[in-house]
Amino acid sequence: MNSLLSGAQMLEIDPNDIDDSGRIGFFYPDKAAALGRLMKVDGQRTPISVVKSRKGADKPWKLVVGMHRTAGARLEGITIFAVEVTGKPEDLADQEASENLHRRRLEPLERAKFTAALVQAARDRVARENGNLSQQKLAIRARWERVKAFETTAASALTEEVNDTCSNLERVYGWEESAREALNMSRSAVHRDLELFRLLIEPFPDLIEALAAHPVVGSNASQLRLIATIQDQGMRRVAIEALLADKELSADDAVIAAGVPGKEGRKPNGEEKALNAICGNLGRLTAPQQKRYVPQVVGALKSSDVKRQVRDLINAQLGDSATINMAFQIVTSLLDGEPVDDDQLAEAAGKLQEMLPESSREDAEDGE
Numbered sequence: 001m002n003s004l005l006s007g008a009q010m011l012e013i014d015p016n017d018i019d020d021s022g023r024i025g026f027f028y029p030d031k032a033a034a035l036g037r038l039m040k041v042d043g044q045r046t047p048i049s050v051v052k053s054r055k056g057a058d059k060p061w062k063l064v065v066g067m068h069r070t071a072g073a074r075l076e077g078i079t080i081f082a083v084e085v086t087g088k089p090e091d092l093a094d095q096e097a098s099e100n101l102h103r104r105r106l107e108p109l110e111r112a113k114f115t116a117a118l119v120q121a122a123r124d125r126v127a128r129e130n131g132n133l134s135q136q137k138l139a140i141r142a143r144w145e146r147v148k149a150f151e152t153t154a155a156s157a158l159t160e161e162v163n164d165t166c167s168n169l170e171r172v173y174g175w176e177e178s179a180r181e182a183l184n185m186s187r188s189a190v191h192r193d194l195e196l197f198r199l200l201i202e203p204f205p206d207l208i209e210a211l212a213a214h215p216v217v218g219s220n221a222s223q224l225r226l227i228a229t230i231q232d233q234g235m236r237r238v239a240i241e242a243l244l245a246d247k248e249l250s251a252d253d254a255v256i257a258a259g260v261p262g263k264e265g266r267k268p269n270g271e272e273k274a275l276n277a278i279c280g281n282l283g284r285l286t287a288p289q290q291k292r293y294v295p296q297v298v299g300a301l302k303s304s305d306v307k308r309q310v311r312d313l314i315n316a317q318l319g320d321s322a323t324i325n326m327a328f329q330i331v332t333s334l335l336d337g338e339p340v341d342d343d344q345l346a347e348a349a350g351k352l353q354e355m356l357p358e359s360s361r362e363d364a365e366d367g368e
Contacts, residue, residue, distance in 0.1 A: 015074040020063040036072025037173040047081045108221040115193035122172040199228040223251035
């Protein structure tokens with residue numbers, strides 16, 4: 001299969017020599033400014049792609065892919081690395097569309113790792129400028145050791161770290177809040193990413209890859225954050241291990257499995273709320289009151305199968321199934337002409353009589 005990148009050549013060119021008009025996608029100035037600052041400070045990591053302009057054009061190059069990177073480089077006054085491609089106009093348009101359509105969306109844990117790396121790079125750069133790189137690393141470690149020892153909360157530590165992070169990003173990259181939002185690096189986004197990194201990725205490097213692949217929780221940021229809110233690190237590990245042991249388990253169920261005090265798990269659905277109301281109201285009645293309303297309770301059951309199920313459960317709790325089995329064995333023995341001890345007959349009769357409703361019991365006693 002032929003590719004637009006076959007025989008492509010890497011170039012370093014002036015962004016002012018690139019015609020970026022007639023683009024398919026929307027242009028976001030804040031995103032361009034943020035990307036430009038990233039390239040200026042950290043260097044360009046991904047080349048754009050260009051094609052030679054037609055003869056007589058104002059600019060020698062026509063942009064194919066990389067509108068925001070090109071505009072950002074132009075704002076910063078830096079050159080940009082580009083790959084020269086060739087192809088028919090429709091093929092070039094398809095490459096631009098595909099670049100945006102198929103751009104891979106980072107899953108929550110993977111994004112958290114990238115955010116943490118960017119944040120750490122900015123933090124290290126500031127620390128080097130001030131000559132206190134080792135002190136900075138020790139301070140961060142001490143902060144999270146205090147969380148682990150329950151000397152402070154994760155929420156408090158995260159607030160401190162996010163405040164420091166945003167200050168560092170502004171200092172290194174000169175980002176305004178609008179620029180951070182354009183790159184999905186707003187204060188709230190950084191908080192969410194660092195929460196996952198500090199409380200899930202960093203403490204459990206041996207579990208995190210499998211957790212990211214969990215069918216229910218791995219791609220669900222809100223469920224991952226629920227696990228991250230477990231303050232005790234040991235219980236957090238138990239919850240993660242419960243998830244890894246059961247591919248259908250939700251974060252709510254994992255929290256319950258971990259035995260986290262004060263965590264009730266997921267909210268009950270309508271059916272469960274109705275059941276909780278029934279059990280709760282029955283529990284408020286005294287035994288004589290419950291006895292008085294047994295006919296109404298049984299009458300509310302909607303099928304014979306349900307009533308039989310209730311009967312069997314009650315028999316199992318009271319041990320009545322054993323009594324019925326004993327009586328059945330005695331009757332079978334009598335039918336087969338085998339001798340039956342009188343004491344066995346008396347015991348079986350007594351137990352069967354206890355099982356009868358009061359009215360039937362009285363009739364049986366009157367007939368003695």
